[in-house]
Amino acid sequence: xxxxxxxxxxxxxxxxxxxxxxxxxxxxxxxxxxxxxxxxxxxxxxxxxxxxxxxxxxxxxxxxxxxxxxxxxxxxxxxxxxxxxxxxxxxxxxxxxxxxxxxxxxxxxxxxxxxxxxxxxxxxxxxxxxxxxxxxxxxxxxxxxxxxxxxx
Amino acid sequence: xxxxxxxxxxxxxxxxxxxxxxxxxxxxxxxxxxxxxxxxxxxxxxxxxxxxxxxxxxxxxxxxxxxxxxxxxxxxxxxxxxxxxxxxxxxxxxxxxxxxxxxxxxxxxxxxxxxxxxxxxxxxxxxxxxxxxxxxxxxxxxxxxxxxxxxx
DNA sequence: GCATTCAATACTACATCGGTATACAATTCT
DNA sequence: AGAATTGTATACCGATGTAGTATTGAATGC
Ligand code: SF4
Ligand code: SF4
Numbered sequence: 001x002x003x004x005x006x007x008x009x010x011x012x013x014x015x016x017x018x019x020x021x022x023x024x025x026x027x028x029x030x031x032x033x034x035x036x037x038x039x040x041x042x043x044x045x046x047x048x049x050x051x052x053x054x055x056x057x058x059x060x061x062x063x064x065x066x067x068x069x070x071x072x073x074x075x076x077x078x079x080x081x082x083x084x085x086x087x088x089x090x091x092x093x094x095x096x097x098x099x100x101x102x103x104x105x106x107x108x109x110x111x112x113x114x115x116x117x118x119x120x121x122x123x124x125x126x127x128x129x130x131x132x133x134x135x136x137x138x139x140x141x142x143x144x145x146x147x148x149x150x151x152x
Numbered sequence: 153x154x155x156x157x158x159x160x161x162x163x164x165x166x167x168x169x170x171x172x173x174x175x176x177x178x179x180x181x182x183x184x185x186x187x188x189x190x191x192x193x194x195x196x197x198x199x200x201x202x203x204x205x206x207x208x209x210x211x212x213x214x215x216x217x218x219x220x221x222x223x224x225x226x227x228x229x230x231x232x233x234x235x236x237x238x239x240x241x242x243x244x245x246x247x248x249x250x251x252x253x254x255x256x257x258x259x260x261x262x263x264x265x266x267x268x269x270x271x272x273x274x275x276x277x278x279x280x281x282x283x284x285x286x287x288x289x290x291x292x293x294x295x296x297x298x299x300x301x302x303x304x
Numbered sequence: 305g306c307a308t309t310c311a312a313t314a315c316t317a318c319a320t321c322g323g324t325a326t327a328c329a330a331t332t333c334t
Numbered sequence: 335a336g337a338a339t340t341g342t343a344t345a346c347c348g349a350t351g352t353a354g355t356a357t358t359g360a361a362t363g364c
Binding site: 005006007038040041043044058059060061062063 | 351352353354355356360361362363364
């Protein structure tokens with residue numbers, strides 16, 4: 001598993017679309033139509049994206065949403081964090097949360113390292129990079145190429 | 153977020169302990185005591201680990217569990233997959249599941265690439281590597297060093 | 305002022321997950 | 335054989351979180 005929630009998934013999907021339209025503004029209803037995500041759900045997601053300052057909103061006639069930065073400067077890590085909160089594989093991964101075992105656990109201090117690595121991967125993959133992955137024919141973005149090298 | 157479930161967390165914790173004891177056998181009750189994980193929960197986790205053939209079990213007096221392979225040959229990816237199923241960031245990440253948007257979604261074919269990359273990271277981090285991460289002083293395991301290089 | 309469009313809140317149905325209880329099967333030792 | 339030990343299997347429960355919905359309110363622009 002280790003899956004990203006549906007809402008975050010939608011968030012990325014929407015951000016991606018906004019990226020293609022940039023710098024045009026897109027109304028919430030249009031977003032729902034294009035992405036086929038139910039409107040009320042879009043509403044909820046947009047709130048997160050605005051709060052995270054990933055998109056700029058404007059009200060009134062001809063209002064809508066607009067990607068705040070070029071797609072190449074928006075990482076998947078940011079997008080996911082915007083919707084689901086900061087990446088934390090375990091409770092003790094980042095600013096130690098509230099794991100009751102924390103004191104007696106051998107692995108307590110060791111997770112942040114792992115966490116940092118996968119975070120780094122997501123940070124280095126931008127919305128623009130997503131396009132490069134192509135449909136069913138993965139093209140690894142430059143910053144990650146060294147890691148993937150032994151794969152294909 | 154993007155967190156690994158508590159059960160998988162426990163699983164790794166247990167595997168790690170078994171690794172230190174190897175090749176000794178450890179009874180379920182002992183595992184519960186040492187790791188401070190509630191016994192019934194240990195019971196549930198062990199089933200997954202046995203099914204995945206990560207540990208070998210033996211019944212009867214002086215029975216218990218034993219790590220099937222050297223800790224350096226057990227990856228976090230395997231451990232997590234054993235408990236939570238195969239890694240799939242989104243529904244369409246691996247063998248396309250059942251996302252109703254799949255046909256009309258621009259990103260449908262693009263996730264497997266991302267998925268493969270983070271999977272690769274978890275595959276390259278073994279139980280033995282966990283130790284090297286040290287407490288609060290991360291030491292990146294060799295196979296990932298190139299990726300982390302620009303960080304510190 | 306009025307149409308348009310986003311913002312905020314509250315709520316519900318549902319799934320998943322962590323955790324528990326209980327009955328059962330296999331192994332060893334005497 | 336029989337008792338003690340240890341893992342296996344199943345079924346269940348309650349808390350938590352998630353996806354989705356509804357309603358009402360506030361800002362913008364003409
Ligand atoms: S302290 Fe141990 S048990 Fe608690 S979250 Fe960290 S690794 Fe898991
Ligand atoms: S098809 Fe689109 S919406 Fe469905 S899981 Fe894949 S990315 Fe998410």
